[in-house]
Amino acid sequence: MSKNTVKPALTPKPRKRAKRHTETTQFDAFARRILRAYARRVADGDIENLRALVSLSTELDALARAAVQGLHGKPYKYSWQEIADRLGITKQGAQQRFGEPSTRDALDRRLLESGMGVTVATLAQVYADHYPGNPPASRCPGCGYAYPDRVAECPTLATVRPLLYRRRHEDKTALAVLSGDQHADLHAPVTARLRAAVRQSASVLPSPDPRSTLFDLNGKDPAQ
Known part of the structure; x- marks a missing residue:
């Protein structure tokens, strides 16, 4: 007598469990x-x-x-525009934050492309895109720059902040893109930096990118 007494024709095959589809x-x-x-x-x-x-x-x-x-x-x-639309940021911000690593510590492309002719509206938008938040995150939301200790400004923000502050009266309507925190910190940069330092330990502020020499950081309006 055969050891296998099961008749395949009379024994139903076990059903395969349906593959579960998990939505994102x-x-x-x-x-x-x-x-x-x-x-x-x-x-x-x-x-x-x-x-x-x-x-x-x-x-x-x-x-x-x-x-x-x-x-x-x-x-x-x-496209970078499609990605930016989903994230609610600008195309340039998406490209600089999520693009190639070599671009993350550089100045925002909008500043490099505008050069000496940069407008207050562009400065305000770049400032808003690179603002670290309150309390600040560990990386710049605009370019992905990893903040060193006691620093909450990427090279772009460190360049734009004094320029926008000095030229803020040229086009007051351009400042409408700034949130309440961004507007307050623009007018009280020392307070903003002290508040940011609460999250971090001691170090020094980063030096702006060498290309920031396109802009006069000593208080002189480049348009004059």
């Missing part, structure tokens, strides 16, 4: 729940993992750049 929005909700749970665990006395939790912001920034570069590259080839 479900992944998003799941990731957010995990992060909130992680934060609660640390807040509940787990001080040894505080540094690891805070470091996630840097990793998330790197992952966001990888995602954007995937969308911008083959086979999708989304």
